[in-house]
Amino acid sequence: MTTLQILVLAIVQGLTEFLPISSSGHLILTPALADWPDQGLGFDLAVHVGTLLAVVVYFRQDIRSLASAWWKSLRGSPSADSRLAWYVVLGTVPAGLVGLLFMDFIEEWARSVAIIATTTILFGLLLGLADRMAGRLDLTNMRWGGALFVGVAQALALVPGTSRSGITITAGLFLGLSRKAAARFSFLLAIPITALAASAKLFTMVREDVPVDWVALLSGTVFSAITAFIAIHFFLKWLDQFGLWPYVWYRLALGTVLLVLLYSGFFGS
Template sequence: MDLLEIIVLALLQGLTEFLPISSSAHLILPSKLLGWSDQGLAFDVAVHVGTLAAVMLYFRRDIVRLTQGWLTTGFTRNPSADGRLAWYVVVASVPACLAGWLLNHWIEDNLRSVEVIAWTTIGFGILLGFADRRHGTIGITQITLLMVLVIGVAQALALVPGTSRSGITITAALLLGMQRSDAAHFSFLLSIPLILAAGGLKTLELSDSLLPVDWQALLIGAALSAVSAWLCIYYFLAFINRIGMLPFVLYRLILGSVLFLFFVG
């Protein structure tokens, strides 16, 4: 990989991991437009480490508070709000982890095509727009176990390329009546165990690989993905209540249309 490829792919990973616009749709475009080869498993691990570092740094106070609440009251009959929310993050992560473990290879073999990504980019973009019009006033401390289970099952759909993990979880939360910023907040908290699981799986696969490792490329990729992901989270949460989801809906419709027009024969 040359420096331009490293920069573009790391920035794309950092930005699209948390915006509701589908990372798979964006990561496929450079290879199609510019003829770039696959970035490789080691680089995937590096940019996942970068995005994980960004979200954990941004929500470090939440992580400490939720961990303390979970350890002190999470195993009692009346957990604190923080202990209960920590359990909700765990519960909502289970469906996607199970689906990934059972279906990952099948999805890679059958659904990772430009046509599927184009359809899901458009379809789930329209659903996001519909959900945004139904958003309510429920805050992150007011969510129920049933809401958490629905969001968790929705998150499992993100295994289908083009869906967007953040997009589908925010969509589900908005449909259930959550306010925009809290829907995004909960979605970003849910990303932590999922990125950990995905990064761990890729690391295990990498440990079995005998290919040489370009450590400079990995360090640059991890750093750039971390910085871009942190900025993405910061500005998304700062402006989401003001601008809503319409810009992302329109962007998904345009992106999906471009994929259909130029890459689906």
């Protein structure tokens, strides 16, 4: 990989992982549009580790509080924080199971430009509808069924173009959560599922003895972490001011451009 490829793909991953516009779709589309070779499993692992580091650092106080409360709940002292911690665990299960059982099938079937364009538009429209239905509930109002509902929605994000953050925020808004509450739960859910995804990629690398370019991997991790941290900060800062419609319009525009390029033969040339 060239320095330009490393920088661009790391920034793309960092920006899109937590914005509701699909990181997996952009990581597939960027090399396709730039006529670059696929960046490979190792680099995908590196940028996922980078975004995981970013969300852990950004929510470190929340993680500390939730972990402490969860541990106390095991000893018979439940609290609002411990329930939220258990909701994060429950919300991770559906995507973890679907990924374990069907990831190979999804990787083969769902990485096409047509699929990405379609999911980008459809789930963008769903995000816009959910934004208009945003409520005022915070995470103390969430219940087990709601956490499972968001978790099932997260499993849909295994299809590129859906957006993990987009579909989980959408599900949270349909439950009546405020924008910030839905986004906070989405970001907390990102921690275990991203760790699981990174672990799966690492296992595949070890099993298949994938060659490692350590400079590219380290650079990708650092740049994606910095970009993701900044993206989380400004996304949350601007969420109530601008809502989610800027991302909806971006998704609709991107999906439309992809369909035009697809049917003009651009990706087949």
